[in-house]
Amino acid sequence: MGILGKILLVVNLLAGAGFAYLALQDWQGRQTIEAAGLRHILLLSGLPLGDLQGDPAEMPADPEAEIPFRIVGPGNKPTETVSFELLKAYFTAAGAAPAADGQVTLASNTPVPNQLAEVKRVYGLIRGYVERQDGAAQKAQVAGEILLREAETYDERVEIQELIAKGSGDDLARRLIMKFDQVLNPPKPPDPSAISAIEPKGDDDANALKEHLTKAAEIRAGGVKDIPERRARLAHLLVYLDPSAAWQKRVLMVVGAKAYAKAMAVQAIRLREMTERVERIIVNDQDQFVAKYAQELGLAIQRTQTVRDAEDTQTRLATQAQKDEEIVKQRETHLADVRTQLARVKAEVDQLLARQTLTEQQLFAVQLEVAATLVDIYELQEKLIQKELEAYRK
Numbered sequence: 001m002g003i004l005g006k007i008l009l010v011v012n013l014l015a016g017a018g019f020a021y022l023a024l025q026d027w028q029g030r031q032t033i034e035a036a037g038l039r040h041i042l043l044l045s046g047l048p049l050g051d052l053q054g055d056p057a058e059m060p061a062d063p064e065a066e067i068p069f070r071i072v073g074p075g076n077k078p079t080e081t082v083s084f085e086l087l088k089a090y091f092t093a094a095g096a097a098p099a100a101d102g103q104v105t106l107a108s109n110t111p112v113p114n115q116l117a118e119v120k121r122v123y124g125l126i127r128g129y130v131e132r133q134d135g136a137a138q139k140a141q142v143a144g145e146i147l148l149r150e151a152e153t154y155d156e157r158v159e160i161q162e163l164i165a166k167g168s169g170d171d172l173a174r175r176l177i178m179k180f181d182q183v184l185n186p187p188k189p190p191d192p193s194a195i196s197a198i199e200p201k202g203d204d205d206a207n208a209l210k211e212h213l214t215k216a217a218e219i220r221a222g223g224v225k226d227i228p229e230r231r232a233r234l235a236h237l238l239v240y241l242d243p244s245a246a247w248q249k250r251v252l253m254v255v256g257a258k259a260y261a262k263a264m265a266v267q268a269i270r271l272r273e274m275t276e277r278v279e280r281i282i283v284n285d286q287d288q289f290v291a292k293y294a295q296e297l298g299l300a301i302q303r304t305q306t307v308r309d310a311e312d313t314q315t316r317l318a319t320q321a322q323k324d325e326e327i328v329k330q331r332e333t334h335l336a337d338v339r340t341q342l343a344r345v346k347a348e349v350d351q352l353l354a355r356q357t358l359t360e361q362q363l364f365a366v367q368l369e370v371a372a373t374l375v376d377i378y379e380l381q382e383k384l385i386q387k388e389l390e391a392y393r394k
Helices: 003-045 084-092 115-131 136-150 154-166 169-184 206-221 227-239 245-255 257-393
Strands: 066-072 078-083
Touching: 003 066, 003 084, 003 245, 003 257, 078 084, 084 245, 115 136, 115 169, 115 227, 115 245, 136 154, 136 169, 154 169, 154 257, 169 227, 227 245, 227 257, 245 257
Parallel strands: none
Antiparallel strands: 066 078
16 A cells, blocks of 8 residues: 555544544534433423333432333433433432431432332331331321321311321321322222112112212222322322422422422312311301300300399398397397296296185185084074974964
């Protein structure tokens, strides 16, 4: 080969190297642009749900492994896998919050391959934290605090507050686990046979209608019915597990800004409905209180007047009793005087009776003497008559 050929060969090699370098730079630029676009899409739509066959439940141990990551990428181009480094770089921005003594922190920059993997991660943290609590009351306080943030209806909040007041830690922990189970378990189609058997026959069948509605509510609350509802429940669950800024930022990166904003908006509507219901309850309670207060006030005034009348009557009776007592004392004093006078009169009468008895005895003796004298007189009179008769006969 001549010198010219060698020079051309070197020039071709240098040109090929230049083209290879430019191609590599272009590929790296495209990768960087696609990675930036993918991160943008992830911020909007979130990680894949992780419910498809082959989706990983955790990050692979090999940092060089490709991770199944089914999502529509930039330019509506489907993405099947991503690198470990991309997810690690994506979650680096999430940051981490330090854990307080005895508390659990959910915020972390640990990467996860999908949304269900994140739910499983925090599920282990929260369940362990609740089970570590000392006593049912403390467990009820910890689990109840989370459930109050997760509550979707006013009745649910009331039930949770009642269980917290009772210290029912096991019941509240079970409710919290059910929140995770509704998201982690695959959707189940509802079984209408559970309510068709108790279909009410008419408007008068109130008990059957009530049971029918109860069964329907249980079916609605029993689990998610489809993928969109599962995603919505997952976003709601993660958003309200912890109000800290670090955790909210991580949830936004996991579920995406759209699902995050929707979960916030839906819960805001629910909270507004709860607030309106509480306000209605307060108004009703206030009306009932005012009516009851007026009734009790009238009753209190009536009873107060009755008490005052009773006190006046008692005062009059006490005054009358005092007067009667004074009159009784006067009567007793007068009676004592009368008894003294009676005793004195009785003594005088006894003396007079004694004198009368003596006089009667003396009079009786005189009467005896008079009677004897009369007998003598009658005898003398008869003798006189005898003498006269004898004298006249001669």
